Amino acid sequence: MTSFAYYPGCTLYTKSKNLDLCARETAQILGVELKELETWNCCGAIFSTVTDDIANQVAPIRNLIEAQKISNKLVTLCAACYNVLKRSNLYLAKAGNETYRKRLMNFLDTEYNGKTEVVHYLETLKYDIGFDNVKAKVVKSLNGLKVASYYGCLMVRPSEELKFDDPDNPVMMDDLFAALGATPVDFPFKGECCGGYILVDKPEVATKCAQTVIENMAASGAECVATTCPLCQYNIDNQQKMMSKQYNLPIFYFTQLLGLALGIDEKILNLNNHFIDPKPLLKQKGLLQ
Amino acid sequence: MKSEKKRIGVFVCHCGINIAGVVNVPEVVKRLKETTDAAVVIDHQYCCSDPGQNLIKETIQKEKLDGAVIACCSPTLHENTFRKTAARAGINPYNCEIANIREQCSWVTEDKEKATDKAAKIIKTLIKKVQYDEPLTPISIPVTRKALVIGGGVAGIQAALDIANTGYPVILLEKNPSIGGKMSMLSETFPTLDCSQCILTPKMVEAKQHPNITLMTYSEIDSVSGYIGNFKVKVRQKARYVDWDKCTGCDICVGKCPKKVSDEFNCGLSERKVVYKMFPQSVPNRVVIDAPNCLYIQKGACRLCEKHCPFNAIKWNDKDEIKELEVGAIVLATGYELLDKQRLGPYGFGKLKNVVDGLQFERILSASGPFMGEVKRPSDGKVPERIVFVQCAGSRDPENAMAYCSKICCMYTAKQAILYKHRVHQGEAVVFYIDVRTGGKGFEEFYKRATDEGILYIRGKVSKIFEKGDKVIVWGADTITGKKVEVEADLVVLATAMVPAAEKSFAQLMKLTQDEYGWFTEAHPKLRPVETLAGGFFLAGASQGPKDIPEAVSQASGAASKVIILFASDTLEHAPVIAGVDEDLCSGCGVCIDVCPYKAREIQVKEDGKKKTVKVIEVLCEGCGACSAACPVGAAQQKNFKDKQIEDMVKVGLE
Amino acid sequence: MIIDETIKKDIEELSGQKLSDCYQCGECTAGCPTAFAMEPVPSQSIRLLQLGKYSELLESAGIWLCAACNVCGERCPRGVDYGKIADACRTIVLRNKVTHITLEKVDKKFILDAPQQAFIAAFRKFTT
Ligand SMILES: Cc1cc2nc3c(=O)[nH]c(=O)nc-3n(C[C@H](O)[C@H](O)[C@H](O)COP(=O)(O)OP(=O)(O)OC[C@H]3O[C@@H](n4cnc5c(N)ncnc54)[C@H](O)[C@@H]3O)c2cc1C
């Protein structure tokens, strides 16, 4: 079994356990081991773009160094962790940033030059495992389920750095759901921002952002939404009940839908951790008893 | 190299106070007399004046001189003048040289003493040069007085007509079945709003009927060889599957053909038949069969066109034909295309039905267009109540598309908005713009007219366009009030950037240079805008950069006049100050071939079949010296700029 | 806050952006998800800096409304990333020990519900 270093991050250990557990379980089924870093710390949750900000780069880089003990590839799941770790890594290794790197190294025990490759679990599924192989392991096809894949900001931008997918029309998650038998629905707000990062400081503005996105998702004819980001999940899920019109769009982590199709235990799926209860929809589609 | 000493005269010009105000001319004269072997040294107020030239001529004759140095202004200004004077006096003009003591001395040196020293040194180096100068005679080459114009848009048509009207034969080559180019697709034209077809078709017909013009449509260039005055061109005339000698353009077959495909002329907004005419006024008025889509050619069944053709014109065994042409000059008028909307992700990747580009909207406006001139939108044929026009879609955008300004979009957007308002009176037109650039005759007034007619201009660039129900939502900004603006539209028109039609491979075929975007580069951006660095190739219209019709037409006439000048004589004189090859030294390494910007050097195999050396195509060499500098063995030597000569000049200069 | 000409240099260095690159097309504002509430909007914020009105921007509410979504930088035709400029401006304010939020201000229920990520990011971004 191939194994990759795996970084869960803080939110996946607490509020978003299902994102994490479903990933580990599905990886197992697909013949890949996600080997958690022996020790890890918070990535910082937001990438500091300030050019001289050493203090906030130490944390993510420590994780990248730790990953080296397991493999050259570090798999992430949370969109924010992916964004922060990948960009911190690129910034450190960027040509011309040698002085910065030297200064940063004063705060770390191990010399490091950026050789850990930060990837997202979606990329592991697509490039290491292959969507065809995922498809072969489907035991419960998501047939008939109309899913809006919501990438949000952190997966796709800055595209020049992340090179994850087209920032204006990402399709990687859609392709995965198609392989699982679901019907991906296209909508123009796949990469729009839900306002998550200002949720704490300016909840009223974040609410408006999220609601604009929700309206757009609903208009696309989607029955449910899938995301990679705990912040998006929370925001899109939570904001719906505050809206004058009730769309009742359950929002899943993509790993939950993957787990459902691969037939993992319902306890791991943890479908109770949602504001908008997804069970009625899944029952209606015959995907749940 | 000559060994016996020349009798050289030096003429130092005061250029009023331009030179004499800084350089101490009498002192220079004195020093030259004392320290050089010049036969005579004279100064004059203005050497270029008639008395000045007479003095030079008389002195040369009286003193029996065989070389002259004129110390004056830059050779770009008066070299020609004085070489002619020298020739009139009976010496070889290439033994008369300019010592530039104005631009390179008096104008740039403040200290009078230093300027005087410097002037004397400059002149001394030129005396040395003349000592070595060989007498040269201009190279004469024959000229085939027949032109090829590539591209049958308005620019190509105009260039062909101008050349043809002077009496020279012209071949007008067009890749499409009909000439006309983009102008034939336009509805009305800014700033006068005259009907585009109405002003273009007379020219198309004139080109067709002109006794000196041969039309070759549905044809492409296969190869080009030769050089200025003597090109050999192979043209591929594509198989039409219709015998154009028999076809009358009656269109009966078009009516019978059962298969429809997307119509390029209507930019995909409607369909055409497989046997088709580009548009009703096509010139020549003939049909072609689009082989890749033809049911008979592809699947062996159908032949309805053949059955119904009253003239027996269908020709199933038609093949591409290669025609060889000999021409003396080539005009490039290959025009432009619009940037592919697929490249504009935030504007919907070209996938949104009700987001069209400028040319599509021209077709929508056009009486011969997909909706017969009624403004309707592609998705459902509804008359749009609000249209949003988005300027700079891919222009002025170095990060995501083209860095340059496409120049015509401000005007055609204003035009299209006005025309829309004329057709749909209660309709609303909103234009998002960064700047409105109206630098043309009548343009600012035209823009004023647009705002007078109630068109709303919002200053800000659009960031996102998406569908919501059957509407299109545009996210823009009004930077003047500092507000984000959302507009709900029925139809959006993108003023997508103009991009060159000529592909890289085509330019390589022609051995022409293109800028980073693919526009052909002119020989000099200001002073030689219609010529290219490759002799005999001229540029017309939008192949060189974004242009509107008046500009394309004037440039076409400019290119035509350059062709006519070239054809004025049946031989061509080429300056003889060019590079040569010392075949004994040349190892045939070919370094010089790569550095030559004029493609004037090529490998040749000597008669013995063994030794390879480089050969110079003399007419192409502009004498820039790149090869001489690059040649590792000193075999590439430029006439009158030989290594030894330059070395000695430098020595004198450093004395 | 003390403002002087060195601030421009600071902002350009901290953000890695050249202020003069912006030609005020407004595409950043047009795409910004929070522009409806942001004052000044991204393009005007850059304009203020171009005009040397640093304090006006540093004291504004606008820089705190950036959701760090990166749309402005992604689409800017001139390659200017306003998100980075806003980050630099916030950093300058924060490094002057002026904190933007405190825990007391945050709704308690929210603390129980929302993912950690939201708080860590907020306190990383908005406190000294
Ligand atoms: C939406 C829109 C509206 C416009 N409205 C106006 C207006 O109102 N007023 C105005 O003045 N201008 C207007 N213009 C500009 C106008 O279209 C151009 O100025 C004009 O068409 C340029 O003519 P051209 O002959 O240089 O190029 P084109 O019209 O592009 O002609 C080039 C020709 O060369 C042919 N060709 C290309 N490559 C080859 C090849 N390799 N071999 C053989 N043939 C080839 C092409 O098929 C074409 O026929 C508008 C442009 C647009 C996009």
Ligand code: SF4
């Ligand atoms: S043979 Fe081809 S061109 Fe002729 S009618 Fe049939 S499909 Fe059309």
Ligand code: SF4
């Ligand atoms: S998009 Fe770029 S150039 Fe345009 S206003 Fe914003 S920062 Fe300036």
